[in-house]
Amino acid sequence: MLEKTTQMNLLYDFYGVLLTDKQRTMIEMYYLEDWSLAEISEHFAITRQAVHDNIRRAGMQLIEYEEKLHLLERYEKRRQIGQHIRELLSSASLDEKLREELTVAIESLLNES
């Protein structure tokens, strides 16, 4: 369950904005705030089954977006490359000003993702 939750949190970061307001609310309650299906069902006055179906469908949509756009996969690759570049920069004998400028530029490259 933890793995599923972690994956959903990550996918939600990238694609949550493409879901409807209601889907977003339920996904946030269930995966981010750890409400139970029963609590969500009570809150919205709908059946547990309806909550379960809504959350399952929203989760499948997030997975489908990832299968098409690969934003999470690419983000992970960029993070790995970023770490490799940080190691290159920190171990190299380098003019300090250049090291600083390169570090700032590369960190902003990694943040622009």
Add this chain to the structure above:
Amino acid sequence: MLEKTTQMNLLYDFYGVLLTDKQRTMIEMYYLEDWSLAEISEHFAITRQAVHDNIRRAGMQLIEYEEKLHLLERYEKRRQIGQHIRELLSSASLDEKLREELTVAIESLLNES
């Protein structure tokens, strides 16, 4: 028209995969292969107005995806930062092996977008 076409080509690169097959085909014909509305309408045996509406709706969807995900905007920013890093690396006095390793890593970072 050229500006619109260029924008659509770019948005299509990022979000085309989220459109339906039919939307993709029409967008490709119209914006990438420069077919006229009349030619597309004849090809599909539907009215020009229907072709126009389909293309307009698909275009609006591409714009909506960009408004939500900003992939094109972020890509442009990364390209600018990448150019700045290339300039830093080429003007710096740097061990050649390190320059080569950094260049390879940064180019793969830029390609992973």
